[in-house]
Amino acid sequence: MKPVIRGVGAIGGFGCGIDALAAAATRGECLPGIVSVKTETGHVDMPAFLADTSTLEDFTGKKALRRIGRYSRMALLGSFLALRDAGITDPAKERMGVIIATGYGASRTTFTFLDSFIKGGDSLSSPTHFSSSVHNAAVAHVSMLLGITGPGLTVSQFGMSVPSALLTARCWLQEEMVDSVLFGAVDEYCDVLGYCRYRFFGDTAGVSGMNPLDLDVQSAIPGEGAAFFVLSRGDRVPGYALIEDIHFDKTRDAARAAGRETILFLAADGHRECAASYGRFLSGPSPIACYTPLYGSLPTGQAFDMAIAALAMKRRRYFASPGHHVKGPGAKIIGNEHVPGGERIACVKSDGSGWSGFVTIGSSDGEHDGVFRNT
């Protein structure tokens, strides 16, 4: 069973909505903002890709959001955008499920809760912040504000959160637990994560831009955002694309998933520790692209690659891989001249401990000859 992607909602450093992501991908660049990181020796300015959730109020009104933290706000905005993009104004609430993949969960609210009792004593622990600090707060708010009463699930597997959660989303559809899944990936930036980046990598890593295909350089710039998809069964349903395959394991054979007729979108995001595992693709036979400079480094970034893949399938045109230097011979980088010829796109994420997740996106409108054309 191959889930159909019927709608996409995305927010991140590139802006709000699938059109904003497409615009950034067309430009081939996205400028990060600046965050001020508190360190023990003073504040340090560092780049970060930050999302703006202010348009959420257009969907919900201000009152409904009063106790909702940023992590859940990004999820809500992604959800509303995806449903609108799918043309769904009134979801079949009992037959829709919600799955959210997240690496860090509601990190800001987690620390706000700690603040409440560290500063004031245990008796001043804030119940509002505690109940919003749990990873599943986002699914809760999405289900409440959209009235969705099917099953809900939050998956947290760091870099493998997206393929892992997608496996379950596909099972839900296959077993007919639901007719559609609102599937999303969310990760938020917070001061503590910025501080950790500073401690692990110093204050200069990434300041001259992300260069993720230069595998020897630490160039990750933290990002945040949400990418949401409305998935359903049925290959005659209009949509962006199909999720052809989801493959996630620790075996070396994971590399086989990248067949000859497959383009690879690598979620290499400038972390040297994980970079080595992408090396085999740079010198392999498949053309590659890497879009992480458009949205930054976050555990669930692979979902943005899925969104870009879905867009490429729908518009029948690839976005050029954002300009960067690649060390070593032989890599075939996707440029503006590349036109889809029926091949599939494998969105690949590897972490530093041997796991690899492949989400393969294919065209949803019929037979093709499977030949990659470079016109």
Place this chain on the structure above:
Amino acid sequence: MTFQERLKHLLVSELNLEEITPEEIDDDMPLFGEGLGLDSLDAVELVVILEKHFGIEIKSLEEGRVAFQSINTLAVFVEERTA
């Protein structure tokens, strides 16, 4: 500022009530359910707010049930407990 006004400002800021101003809260308006529309999560947050700003310890929600009905009952409660 009267004590009631101080309580209203506190509720608006601490409970993040962005769509109402302190001036729009009547002294006898029900705080929970109808009226201001607070719920069970706000009730336990209010317990923390009262401890933080007035040093009042509430050990169970039954203690707060009468006190939390309106700004007026809350004012009476706080004044009694801090006397």
Place this chain on the structure above:
Amino acid sequence: MNGCPRVAITGIGCICAPGRNLPECTDTLFAGRTKPLPPRGFRHGHSISYPVFEVPEDWIAPGSGTAGTSRTNRLVLAASMEAMTNAELDREILRSPRVGVCVGTTVGSAMNDEVFYRRYSEGEKPDMAPITGFLNGNPAAAVARQFGLTGPCQTIVNACSSGTDAIGVGALWIRSGLCDVVLAGGADELCHVSYNGFVSLMITDSSFCRPFDLHRRGLNLGEGAAMLVLQAAPLRHGAARRPRAFVLGYGASCDAHHLTAPHPDGQGLRRAIGEALRTSGISSHDISFVNAHGTGTKDNDRVESIVLSDMLPEVPFLSTKGCTGHALGAAGAIEAAFTVACLEEGRIPQSIGFESPDPDLPASPVRCATTLKGTVALSESLAFGGHNAALVLSVEEGTS
């Protein structure tokens, strides 16, 4: 659920306050011997001490994980070891990418190390070891690492229904043909942060909890882990023993009502139970007992009682949290383990902590040990955020 294969349970491991393995836990459950105590693993500054069900430190051998492994992971590894030993799986099978891991947790995925954060907040330079530990400490990944597993790996963070959901998802992976074997369950440790959270919500009892009782005043937190080895049946892979039980059905739903309070009519719970029964092919008349969520809070117990009296009238039910406390992400898995153990024994213990019926509750749990009239049971969980999950478990294979 539609289609083969069936989901067999071939091994179970369980560690929580009543015992360091499932047989010990079961003995204690029937003897009714545990009681909650003030926490020893951390200090707190509340004027009242809310007792908890803590696992003794010497039950979690350091050898069950690498040095620096989180308490949650040490618990899940201990339970996993017992389950794998119990299942007597052919070790060769573990190398297959069709062997998955699915673990439910709340604390185990939280980046909330207090020592680190206090030092950071005060402008000092904290040791980064807690952060490295967190980044390397995903519970499902830790189990996969321990056993050299290379297949699908998933940590579910669904608050108090995580354990039930993890087992349900593991069963789905087998039924859909993704996996042949799944190690599924849940784990959570007691810690100062969640203690503060639950105390601040004013839903903890300063004495022992009394699920469904007239005088109930809240829950006692607990900790622990339980893991089940799920296998596609008919068994193909070198299992030396016949299955202990089967996962016949799973249902899950959202209340879409409130962040911390259950839907007052239990609508979400009704849907979850209905879906679990439908997918199992089992009628409500065949359910021999229900392992309820039964935390001891006013709201939860009222809602469950209403739903159970409506959907499963006359079916005996109990809460085991009077013996274990509420172990959050581990609770649903611990209760699934207990459900199988009770089905194997053909009896359920009294619902510990229950003495006086509440006239506002249409149904009350069993007050004494009760012989079972059947081989199928339901185990259910309700969670913050409005998640509801239910499993239908049986010691016979079923015909769905």
